[in-house]
Amino acid sequence: MATWGLEWLEGIAAVWRQPLLYYGALLALAAGWRRVKRERRDFHVRVYSPWKEWRGLWTSGWLPGAVLSAVALGVGLVVPKEVVWMVTALTVLLGLTMEARLLSAAYTLGGTLLVLAMAERGRMAVPWLRDGVEAAPVLALWLTLLLAAEGWLIIRTRTEPASPQLLKSKRGMTIGRQWVQRLWFVPVVLPMAGGSLPSLPWWPFAVGGEGHSFWLVPFLLGFSQRRHHVRPPEAARREGRLVLLLAGVVAVLATGSVWYAPLAVAAGVVAVIGREWIAFSGRRADSASPPRFARHPHGVVIVGVLPGSKAEKMGLSIGEVICKTNGVPVRTEAEFYEALQRNRAFCKLEVIGDNGEVRFVQGALYEDEHHELGLLFVRERGSLASEAVS
Template sequence: MTEEWLIECLRGIGILFIHPLLYVSIIIALAIGVLRVQRERRDFNIRIYRKSTELRQLLPQGILWGLILSLFTLGTGLVIPPAVLVIIGAVSILLALTLKMRFLSPAYSVSISFFLLVILYTYGGEIEWPFFGEYFRDIDTPVYPTVAILLGLLLFAEGFLIARKAIKKPSPGLVISKRGQTVGRYSSRRIWMLPLFVFIPGGDLPAPFDWFPVFSLDGQSITPIVIPFLIGFSQKVQGMLPETAIKASGRQVILLGTVVLAVAIGGYWYPYMSIISVAIGLIGRECIYYLRKRSDRNLPIYFSRSKLGVRILGVIPDTPAQKMGLELGEIVTKINGIHVTDEREFYKALQKNRAHCKLEVVGNNQQIRYVQRALFEGEHHELGLLFTENQTKETDQVG
């Protein structure tokens, strides 16, 4: 029996490599990187992060969370109808093609698929499907509680990915404020792929557990397969430090996933609770997006000119500025003992001593600190700092 399970699991893993979502996610991650670099070059005449940054983040954390959720789905015997997996895959591809990463949240892809399943059960009985027809003919109920439970699990994973990984390497940009001033704004666009082990009905393997009170398989035969699920995220921040805003979004999504999962488990006994849980996930995720957006816009613009000195909008990787421990949002008040109030004065003071640099900095905690470092030939001639005064002709208008 153990050998049979091992063979079927290996076959299930092979499904991942023929699933179109795997290759769509790679293409989308590369496209996001290319568009980001184009914007960075337009605003600052330099590429800040490599084009492959988003692609590098596609799988490592996705695999980790895929394993965590797989332990839950395999251990509890969570069975997902094949028709649902086909619909989720198709919906995810369509949403990915929009390049609006926030629509790749499972709150949209899984919720839309859930309600499409209800419609197909009601009105799709006479449709002749050219592909996967046998899957859709096997739909025997309009509501599958396991789909709502899957939504809660994926939302939970999304929240942790946002809070832990979306905060890394957000991309700065320049926009025009309502007062016509050039100000800074950060954006984070991410896509993760979670390879998830799930059971589908049918096959030659007997159910491993019949004792679990919620996800009982009722003695049916099953097949384990690995299905990729896409999770996307997008957020723009101009009223506070990006790390603070993005972490807050992640915590809210974790809370939403917990609520959805709790309500969805009740759907095993009361099917209408599954519908309620999916609606909570869809509406709740949309509310999180709009409330965070409105809250940020109501705040004073964080990355704008300061009376104290020049505010750091960004730090280019592997430059003297990064090695000196400078952070975005901090304000440089003096360089080599010379007080500076704008970018022009900053670089003028820097040129007076090309061998050594000492900065007086007001940190994000409002405390003054001093950083200094010897400068070497071949290093970035501007230390690797970005300021909001890098004005360009094609900046966006802040709404």
């Protein structure tokens, strides 16, 4: 019993030796800094804290991590330590792109399966690669579990705000879009091949010998979306459900690989292709639709609302159109604030909601609030980068 307790303590302490722990923290800080830089460029104001991504990194992955740890310990999904290092190396390389969506388990674990397959095909005489090839079915099962966790986390992002951006459309007009990027640590207790502990009798997988130990591994997952038509909650819900569906398809292949090992590689291929198709199809559908955040003939379109601002307290949200301010029709940001100045103590807005119906929003204004309602609009900017919608 003392040996088990000591191994557990050493396994938990092993998290401090995991490069992903520090790399993920630095990546989240860099992502926050990059986002704030873009917000200031487009709107001359920081919309969200630069620590937003860093805080989200640590807070959302505990529940799926606990579930996956229970599954791993109950079923005995033992992997060689070298495979963990391969996943780590691939995660670091993909993270250098600063594209959070490439940190999907489909690319990190699926890519590792493809590397192992190429190594086996090339008959590379490296002992640890041989252990990795033997563990391919287990790695395919881990791919399934982490894809399921990723889908669940993506669906949960529908309640989190997106960062507004301005850009040039293909027709040369300024439009807005919503940028969602998330990073998550999913801490999982992994049974590792090699160690002083005996394998439990019901564990079906034994890789690299009978003994094992435990490691607490912080898997790094990511997600990003840029949409100019579909609202972020709707887009996240759709993509999350598709990722869960993909996890189900991969699960069938991964389970089959327990009896027929080549299916593990097929699971990796399907995961990579399927995840890329999900991202591509979402972008294509959004690009084929008219931009929601563009100049509107009947008013000014809200592309962003500052957190904690008067506008947020009044219940205004992105995509809505303000057509009248204090009874005065407005078509530009300048006209909006000019009409707002007409009454320094009270504000009444006529707003067209997502359902196309007009509603009235009103509230008292205190000193200087007429200058700082916290609304961000689609507007022309001479210094805007000539980036086109893809």
